[in-house]
Amino acid sequence: MNAEGFASIAALVKARSGIVLTPDKEYMLDTRLAPLMKQAGIPNLDALALKLRDPRADALARDVTEALTTNESSFFRDGKPFDHLKRLLPPLMAKRPPGHRLRIWSAACSTGQEAYSVAMILQELGIKNAEILGTDLSREVVERARDGVFTQFEVQRGLPVQMLVKHFRQERGKWRVGPSLREMVRFEERNLLGDHRALGKFDVVFCRNVLIYFDPQTKGRVLNALAAQMAPDGVMYLGGAETVLGLTDRLAPVSGERGAYALAAAGQARMAG
Numbered sequence: 001m002n003a004e005g006f007a008s009i010a011a012l013v014k015a016r017s018g019i020v021l022t023p024d025k026e027y028m029l030d031t032r033l034a035p036l037m038k039q040a041g042i043p044n045l046d047a048l049a050l051k052l053r054d055p056r057a058d059a060l061a062r063d064v065t066e067a068l069t070t071n072e073s074s075f076f077r078d079g080k081p082f083d084h085l086k087r088l089l090p091p092l093m094a095k096r097p098p099g100h101r102l103r104i105w106s107a108a109c110s111t112g113q114e115a116y117s118v119a120m121i122l123q124e125l126g127i128k129n130a131e132i133l134g135t136d137l138s139r140e141v142v143e144r145a146r147d148g149v150f151t152q153f154e155v156q157r158g159l160p161v162q163m164l165v166k167h168f169r170q171e172r173g174k175w176r177v178g179p180s181l182r183e184m185v186r187f188e189e190r191n192l193l194g195d196h197r198a199l200g201k202f203d204v205v206f207c208r209n210v211l212i213y214f215d216p217q218t219k220g221r222v223l224n225a226l227a228a229q230m231a232p233d234g235v236m237y238l239g240g241a242e243t244v245l246g247l248t249d250r251l252a253p254v255s256g257e258r259g260a261y262a263l264a265a266a267g268q269a270r271m272a273g
């Protein structure tokens with residue numbers, strides 16, 4: 001494909017999702033967009049780039065963006081944040097007024113394994129008055145998350161067998177999340193670049209393995225927007241390769257807990273002012 005075509009698709013994807021596509025990712029465009037181009041009768045990437053210049057091609061632009069998201073996820077991914085959550089919640093709940101509804105946001109939740117992992121922890125801790133919200137840009141993964149059906153391969157990645165047997169039911173060779181977990185979790189489409197104020201405050205926010213696809217400016221903007229939705233003593237979890245350092249002053253690492261961040265005193269003052 002020509003450099004101009006690549007640059008225009010990359011600019012469109014960045015504007016719609018924050019995802020940065022560097023020229024070495026051209027192979028990805030070929031493999032990820034081939035099915036969509038075949039279906040739409042578009043012969044090659046240059047023709048696709050040309051078509052996307054038409055402001056009426058909004059549905060196509062959305063499909064292209066979603067096809068270029070990476071949706072890798074697994075249950076209890078990276079372990080540590082979930083161990084921390086187990087230790088965090090009892091004292092946090094003790095500080096909340098009676099009847100407080102615990103709110104946890106799995107932002108960029110992909111197919112839902114993170115949100116369901118959190119639901120299993122809440123059940124283990126006996127926390128019933130809780131709401132877990134899973135959100136993602138991609139319609140396809142949000143539908144899959146809502147459906148709550150996972151393959152044998154997916155449940156074998158990170159889900160202890162006792163938990164599988166306890167919380168899932170076998171269904172036509174796959175595993176369906178049981179009703180008690182399912183009713184704790186709600187999924188909706190949501191772009192991290194959007195305005196999240198209507199969501200209200202969360203006690204805990206997971207935003208893992210998505211900032212890696214953004215440039216520093218977008219990372220900072222998203223971190224600030226998510227920090228603004230956190231309770232003053234809330235915690236945010238990022239992926240192992242992600243950090244807040246140099247990106248925002250609203251969040252600071254929780255000492256000794258890799259991947260966990262709390263609102264920084266400076267940031268809290270700035271948000272209040």
Ligand SMILES: C[S@@+](CC[C@H](N)C(=O)[O-])C[C@H]1O[C@@H](n2cnc3c(N)ncnc32)[C@H](O)[C@@H]1O
Nearest residue numbers: 017069071073108110137138191192208209210
């Ligand atoms: C690698 S997955 C991470 C899933 C999960 N958080 C985890 O760590 O296992 C990244 C997800 O981010 C989503 N994503 C990318 N850009 C996004 C955006 N601007 N808004 C919301 N979700 C986005 C993708 O659709 C994808 O499902």
